[in-house]
Every structure is written in structure tokens, then in C-alpha cells.
Amino acid sequence: MMRFEWRPFLERWSGEWADAYDPERDAGPGAEGRRAARWLGGEPADEARIAAAEARLGITFPPSLRSFLAVTDGWHQAGHFVWRLAGCEDLRWCGDPHDMRGIWLDGAGDDADEDLVRLAGLWSRSLQLATESDMVDVLLDPEDVDERGEWAVYTWAPWRGSPPERLPSFRHFMEDAYREFHSMASDRPAFANETTAALDDRVEQARLAALRGAYEAARETLSDAAAFGRPGASRLRDQIDVMCGTATGAEGGASLADPYVAHEAVPLTCRAQSRYGTHQYGTHQYGTDQEELLTRCYPEEDRPAVAATLRAIEEATFRYRADGAFGEAVETARALARRAQPEAAWRTLATALPAWTPRSADHIAPVGLLADPYLGPVLTPERGRVLLATPRGPGAAKAAPPAAGSAPADGLGWLAEESPNGFRIVLIAGVEPSEVPLRLAAGDATVRPALTPGDAWQPHPGGEPWENRTVARFGAAGDGWVFAHSGQGLDAALQERFASPATEASHGTRALTLTYAPQWDPESPAAFHFSCAENGEQRYGLTIRGETRTTTGKIPAELTSAGLLAGRTVSDGPRTALDSIAAHFGVTVSREAVCRGRLDGFETRSWLRAPAPGEGYAYWTRS
Known part of the structure; x- marks a missing residue:
């Protein structure tokens, strides 16, 4: 030794x-x-x-x-x-x-x-x-x-x-x-020596290496330099960490005259401060004035702009912008993510990445994308590492386009695995996603931007006390189909008055309704419903509540022979039925978009009909 x-x-x-x-x-x-x-x-x-x-x-x-x-x-x-x-x-x-x-x-x-x-x-x-x-x-x-x-x-x-x-x-x-x-x-004006000079040279070499895609070796060098307090080292290292999902990227207090701060750091800091992130100093502090808590560390002249960004993050209206060809790709990718096509959105960003340009000398990755409500969920840590490994910025070679072929077809069967509270989903053929609220929404079809999965499952009473509405998120469902999904099933006890909103939604086309509610207790058996409507009329359907099966119309033989819960009860799980329906109609809903993305949503019309004379009902109210 x-x-x-x-x-x-x-x-x-x-x-x-x-x-x-x-x-x-x-x-x-x-x-x-x-x-x-x-x-x-x-x-x-x-x-x-x-x-x-x-x-x-x-x-x-x-x-x-x-x-x-x-x-x-x-x-x-x-x-x-x-x-x-x-x-x-x-x-x-x-x-x-x-x-x-x-x-x-x-x-x-x-x-x-x-x-x-x-x-x-x-x-x-x-x-x-x-x-x-x-x-x-x-x-x-x-x-x-x-x-x-x-x-x-x-x-x-x-x-x-x-x-x-x-x-x-x-x-x-x-x-x-x-x-x-x-x-x-390090903050002393005269503090310069051979050690600092060597460290600063290593920081610059690490910056260039990171832009070439050698981010892991660059991070090790930057961490060492950051421990010595070298200017810029922490910011560069933190950009790597935030793309890998191990840091928030929050960086409060610097002047917005720095373009990196204004366009990258402030959105990330606001995201960490908002109810959708982790507070930069620990757990999110409900009950405090979040705007004042955040803005007070910035120069006074910058506080209105920071406050506006925080409000945009909270309201899910923030939009990340970039220059040139990469900026155009960002706009295209956002539209794809908003349509529930995250894989296509990612491919668009990845293809354009070599055209990305840094905003400042200490900018090595478009980290502000993570604050965009639609694109942030697309940039998973795995994709973030792919991004970091891609040469980018001035002098970067043009990347080969992603492998040809469509995004993987998730179908519908995954709903059975990702729905502990059940689900409701309506699929409509031949329309664009923007038309979904017009066909399914209650009232004026107000669209709520960029809802999280947790925002779209709690049913709301709405309208008459007997009604059963829910917040649903919507997007594209493969070639020629769109969907509206809510992560809350319809209890078996309510199925007696079930009225599919897809019937009205099918005017001029056809629409499918699928609902599933797991068994909560012996008196509330699992319930599954599937129906197809065309031109405002239900053509056929299947409802299973516990051991009871009810059909209407003539279900296509291709579905029944494919195992539409044939010979089994709904308690066995609806996976087989969902796979059969997806294959028969050629529909696919992105598991990633529904489970991890943020999608636009709206409040649906009631999923229950009005009670008949003398027919009782129960309802709940908001507290």
C-alpha cells in the first residue's frame, strides 16, 4: 500500500x-x-x-x-x-x-x-x-x-x-x-490558485463530454468539482441528475437575466414548489403562501415573472419553449402527448435532439421540459438517460431517426391490472380527440387541462342528486378511435339504473362502453359491462354482476368465441374480455399515457338514468 x-x-x-x-x-x-x-x-x-x-x-x-x-x-x-x-x-x-x-x-x-x-x-x-x-x-x-x-x-x-x-x-x-x-x-474575489484552475479546466472538459453524451463520467467529475465549490459545477451536475430522476432541478434566487434561470431553472423550481412536486426544502407545505415563499428569494424585479410561472405550473398551463428545429419538435411532441401518444412524442423529441441549442454556457440539457405538464411525464428517467447519452448542441452529428414502425399497441387488457378501483372507458370511432368532450361531457363541455391520473377517478354528483358523473381524461386510441377514461368503476348496486353515455356519443358513428368494478364486500360483487352503440342506439351488450350474466342484442361470434368471459365470472378478472374487444375493434389505449401521463379531461354526463316512479336511489355529496 x-x-x-x-x-x-x-x-x-x-x-x-x-x-x-x-x-x-x-x-x-x-x-x-x-x-x-x-x-x-x-x-x-x-x-x-x-x-x-x-x-x-x-x-x-x-x-x-x-x-x-x-x-x-x-x-x-x-x-x-x-x-x-x-x-x-x-x-x-x-x-x-x-x-x-x-x-x-x-x-x-x-x-x-x-x-x-x-x-x-x-x-x-x-x-x-x-x-x-x-x-x-x-x-x-x-x-x-x-x-x-x-x-x-x-x-x-x-x-x-x-x-x-x-x-x-x-x-x-x-x-x-x-x-x-x-x-x-470560493466566493472570495482573490481565491484563485493551481487547484482552482485545474478544477475549472476539468469542469469545462466535463461540460463538453456531457454534450457529447458521456454524461456518467462527466457527472463524476462535476460532483468532485462541486464539492470544492467551483462555480457552475453544481448546476451542470444537477442537470444530469434531474434528467435521471434523482433531483428536482430547483434552483431558487438567481436573476432571470440569466436565460438558463428564466427558462429552465425557474419552471423546475416552481414545479418543485407546486402541489404536483416536492417542496425544495422538504415536504410541500400546505397552509403557507406558496407564492410568497418562492418569490421572496428572487430579486424584486423578477418576482412577478416567477409568480406567473408558479401559477401556470399550478394551473397546468405552462408551456416549455425552445428555439429552432428543436422548438418545433417540442410543439409537435406536446400535441402528441396531449393525444395520449407518449411514445410518439418521445420519438419526436429524440430525433430533434441534436438540433437543440444551449441557452447559456452552463446549459447541457433541456431540463425545463420536465416542468411542462404534458411533456414532463414523457421524459421518464430511462428516456432522460437516453437523452443525456445523445450528442447534442452545436457541432453534434444528426442522429439517426428512431426505429421505424408504430408505437407498441397496448390494447385494453392492461386495464384489468392497473385499476384497483375499477374503470370506465368509452371508445368512439371516426372522430378526433377534441370532439370527445362535445359528445360525452355534461353542461358546456369545459375541458380541464393536463389532469393527473388521480384527478380523473373520483366521481362527482353533479346535476340532479340521482346522477352519477365522473371526471374522465381523453385521447387517441389507435387508428380511427378515441377514448375517455376514468379510474373509478360503477358499483354493481348502481347497474340497475346504468345508462351508457356512449349511446348519445355514437350519433353518426359507433361507440363502445366498458366498465369494471372490483368486489368490495360480499354484498357488492364485481361488475363488468360491455356494450356497442351505433347512431344513437345500443346494438348489443353484456353485463355481469357476480354470477349473473345478462346480454342484449346479438354479440358478434368473433367476440363470444374469443372468450368474452365465457364460462367464467367477472371475479376472475376482465383481462380476456378486454383483449378480445381490443383485437376485434382494433383499439389500443396507451398504458403509459393513462397511468403516468397528464391528459385533458372533463366531467361526463351521468352514467345512471333517472329513477322510475317509486324507484329509490342513494347518493353522496361533497363535504
Whole structure:
């Protein structure tokens, strides 16, 4: 094993600290002398001094600490919050003077497991390396030893509000402290040295590599540079992370004069702040003024624009824009996603990606797409990684178009697997998706933009108290068909007054109705209904409630022979029936669009007829 060369590392650190010295920030006992000497350490400890300290403590120091002491007997400014590390004479056992063991175990109560008990004993068994600090413990743990004999170092400060942070060895601790020194000094105007120059060159090379598609290697380099506080490194790394689905991309506070901030970061920050995302500081804080919470960190002149973007995100009216050929592809892809064709939308974006142009020098991916209510769900983490692996930007070669052929046909059978609350779906032939609300909606056919799957299942009473309406989302359903779907079935108890909205929707064409409700309890058996209507009249249908089967009209032989629940009850699941119907009519509804996308929706007319004279009914109301 190669011995770590402490002297050049510590001399470089000391010299950089001296060159960046700020009397207001760094002054303290002996600081001026250390600046003049360009050395943050002390004299080397000889073998006798180190052996004496080991004998006093009854241990042998781990290799990296022992070799460190042989270069300098102690150290000042170990990062920003540890002002002095112990030398041989003042190394001591921590002894848990503040009863941290009791505090940790009392907080856990009877739920303390073995790992927590071991962690709680950290203070009583460890060496304390910090002699002066901002309430930071630096603990060398003799029970956490690797195969090289190195002891793990744990750092803990009560103001962090988190468990102790582990580093594999004393050497790793010092390298981490050096990175912290750089990070805290990076905002000083005069802070420039060989280390910063080398890091900035690596950041630029990583940026170019990311644009060429080598995003994984670029991310590793950028993460290292970000730990040193190098400007731009975090933003570049975060763009990779947000496309991979491991970060929100939120970046509050910068001026909208930066085009990346205005068009990419602000929409992502608003998405994270909105009810559709995770609050950038933790869990979404209902009950607070989200607009004020977000905008107050921006320059005053930018706050109206940020507030407008937040409202657009909340109302699902935000539209991501881009320049040139890629911008045209974005518009086309959005229209496809809105039609429930996410695979086609993705192919459109992927084909145009080489034509994408960065908005600024630290922009490597169109991350703002993720804030678009229609296109954000299309860019799954898997597709995000494909995007990152595609060369793009100025000089990128034109990509080969995606493989020929239509998007995979999902059919209808998947509805049986993705519908724990059942479903309702109407399919109409020969019309465009924009016509669906006109044929099925209640009232004025108001369209609600970009609804999530959760927005389109809860039925609403609407109109008369006996009515049963629901919010449905709609889109294309293969060649020549459209659909309207709601993720809430129609209970068997309501089937007595069932009135398919597809009958009215079939004027001038034909329409299919499919509903399914799982069994909730012994008195509410599973229920399945399928019917076909043409020109405003129902032609045939099948209704199954528990063990009871009812048919109307003449069901085509192709359907019955294909297994339209033949010989089985609806409790077996409607998968076979759905597959048969999809194959017979040539319909397919995108599973991805319905289950993970955002689609336009509307409130349907009632799925129940008016009760006959003397016929009772039950209903619920909004609370």
C-alpha cells in the first residue's frame, strides 16, 4: 500500500489559505503568524513523542493519523468549522461528557436497535480530535476499523440536525476538510490558485463530454468539482441528475437575466414548489403562501415573472419553449402527448435532439421540459438517460431517426391490472380527440387541462342528486378511435339504473362502453359491462354482476368465441374480455399515457338514468 504524502498536500492547503487570508474572516490567535509562515500545522512529532501518546492512550494510532503526526503535530483550520485539531499531547478519549449516549437512546425509547445502540456509544469509546471548533465533534472510532487498520472518523454537530457523518479514515477526513475549505472560500474575489484552475479546466472538459453524451463520467467529475465549490459545477451536475430522476432541478434566487434561470431553472423550481412536486426544502407545505415563499428569494424585479410561472405550473398551463428545429419538435411532441401518444412524442423529441441549442454556457440539457405538464411525464428517467447519452448542441452529428414502425399497441387488457378501483372507458370511432368532450361531457363541455391520473377517478354528483358523473381524461386510441377514461368503476348496486353515455356519443358513428368494478364486500360483487352503440342506439351488450350474466342484442361470434368471459365470472378478472374487444375493434389505449401521463379531461354526463316512479336511489355529496 502506497503511503500518503502528507507534506505536499498540507503545504498546498496552507499556501492557498494564506493567499486567500481575510483578516475579518480568518483572524484569531496566531493566525497572522501562520499566514506569514504559510503553514497551518506545527513541528513534526518524532517517533518517541508519538509512541508516548500511544502508550498514554493505550492504543496504536491508525496509519494515516500516525503518518500525519510525523509531519505536523496538530493542525489549524480543518475546514470551516474545526479550528484546531489535537496533537500528540492533547489527543484524548472523548468520554461522552454531555451524555450523548443517553440522549440518543432516550429519543429512541423502546425502538432502539443494535445499530442505534452502537451509534449512541460512539462518544464514550472514541478519540476526540477537535480541540477548538464551532460545536463540532471529530471522533476517531476504534471499533470501526478497515482491513488496512484505518479507523473511521465521525463528525457531528448539533446544529446540523442529522446523525454523525462517517468518513473511512483520518486521511479521508482531512481531504474532506480541504474540500470544505475550498467550498467556503470560493466566493472570495482573490481565491484563485493551481487547484482552482485545474478544477475549472476539468469542469469545462466535463461540460463538453456531457454534450457529447458521456454524461456518467462527466457527472463524476462535476460532483468532485462541486464539492470544492467551483462555480457552475453544481448546476451542470444537477442537470444530469434531474434528467435521471434523482433531483428536482430547483434552483431558487438567481436573476432571470440569466436565460438558463428564466427558462429552465425557474419552471423546475416552481414545479418543485407546486402541489404536483416536492417542496425544495422538504415536504410541500400546505397552509403557507406558496407564492410568497418562492418569490421572496428572487430579486424584486423578477418576482412577478416567477409568480406567473408558479401559477401556470399550478394551473397546468405552462408551456416549455425552445428555439429552432428543436422548438418545433417540442410543439409537435406536446400535441402528441396531449393525444395520449407518449411514445410518439418521445420519438419526436429524440430525433430533434441534436438540433437543440444551449441557452447559456452552463446549459447541457433541456431540463425545463420536465416542468411542462404534458411533456414532463414523457421524459421518464430511462428516456432522460437516453437523452443525456445523445450528442447534442452545436457541432453534434444528426442522429439517426428512431426505429421505424408504430408505437407498441397496448390494447385494453392492461386495464384489468392497473385499476384497483375499477374503470370506465368509452371508445368512439371516426372522430378526433377534441370532439370527445362535445359528445360525452355534461353542461358546456369545459375541458380541464393536463389532469393527473388521480384527478380523473373520483366521481362527482353533479346535476340532479340521482346522477352519477365522473371526471374522465381523453385521447387517441389507435387508428380511427378515441377514448375517455376514468379510474373509478360503477358499483354493481348502481347497474340497475346504468345508462351508457356512449349511446348519445355514437350519433353518426359507433361507440363502445366498458366498465369494471372490483368486489368490495360480499354484498357488492364485481361488475363488468360491455356494450356497442351505433347512431344513437345500443346494438348489443353484456353485463355481469357476480354470477349473473345478462346480454342484449346479438354479440358478434368473433367476440363470444374469443372468450368474452365465457364460462367464467367477472371475479376472475376482465383481462380476456378486454383483449378480445381490443383485437376485434382494433383499439389500443396507451398504458403509459393513462397511468403516468397528464391528459385533458372533463366531467361526463351521468352514467345512471333517472329513477322510475317509486324507484329509490342513494347518493353522496361533497363535504
